[in-house]
Amino acid sequence: MVFKLISIFPEMLENILSVSIIGRAVKKGLLEINYVNLRDYTEDKHKKVDDYPFGGGPGMLLKPEPVFRAIMDNKIVDTRVIYMSPKGKPLNQQLVEELSNEKDLMIIAGHYEGLDQRIIDHYIDEVISIGDYVLTGGELPAAILVDAVGRLIPGVLSNEESGMIESHSDILLEHPQYTRPREFNGIEVPDVLLSGNHQRILKWQRFKSLETTINNRPDLINDKSDLINEYFQLKAYFGQDIK
Numbered sequence: 001m002v003f004k005l006i007s008i009f010p011e012m013l014e015n016i017l018s019v020s021i022i023g024r025a026v027k028k029g030l031l032e033i034n035y036v037n038l039r040d041y042t043e044d045k046h047k048k049v050d051d052y053p054f055g056g057g058p059g060m061l062l063k064p065e066p067v068f069r070a071i072m073d074n075k076i077v078d079t080r081v082i083y084m085s086p087k088g089k090p091l092n093q094q095l096v097e098e099l100s101n102e103k104d105l106m107i108i109a110g111h112y113e114g115l116d117q118r119i120i121d122h123y124i125d126e127v128i129s130i131g132d133y134v135l136t137g138g139e140l141p142a143a144i145l146v147d148a149v150g151r152l153i154p155g156v157l158s159n160e161e162s163g164m165i166e167s168h169s170d171i172l173l174e175h176p177q178y179t180r181p182r183e184f185n186g187i188e189v190p191d192v193l194l195s196g197n198h199q200r201i202l203k204w205q206r207f208k209s210l211e212t213t214i215n216n217r218p219d220l221i222n223d224k225s226d227l228i229n230e231y232f233q234l235k236a237y238f239g240q241d242i243k
């Protein structure tokens, strides 16, 4: 899979994406990431990329011509062109999975108040938001998209790491996990996990998944009365334990 990232700060993206799991995948040749500097597509001597909005208002916009040239110079027939903006459709694991089936993704990282609408309407396939907050630029959102999509490409995660594929696409959040030592700063690992009773461990993990989801993401569970009933049953069952 090839990613083409268009930005006025390509070094920022390269710094993030050349280390850790994605960096390793690039070195292995499983992914290719092309960093495109938008300023290379200006034609004036000041390399100007931004301008004031018609009609007034705060902030600046990216001028359309350099963005257009950068897109046209780097896109091939089946490139899917994505623009990161807080006004986009929310990114979720389902969209990430869909994008992981593409062979060529171009991601435009906007700045200032964004892009001229003519570029969005005519040359962008998809506007995507990583969440309901505003950042100083689209570079971090672009890096997040590359990470989320990249880790689904076969071979990118090791056998150990790929146990974690899906997790957020199913209904419940994951249960808490513990590793050695058994006692840390006087805090014990829950007894049930050391019991060797596999049935009981699975039951406790199910209880904790339900508890975490109800507390942190009630929207994932809303009007699923069967799950709420199951939670209270398990809470009563584990509640009578001596700690």
Ligand code: 4G0
Pocket (backbone or CB within 6 Å): 084, 085, 086, 087, 110, 111, 112, 113, 114, 115, 128, 129, 130, 131, 132, 133, 134, 135, 136, 137, 138, 141
């Ligand atoms: C386009 C994406 C880009 C428009 C980009 C800002 C958050 C996200 C940018 C704006 C970004 C996100 C209208 C302020 C650059 N911030 N949530 N900043 N406006 O995905």
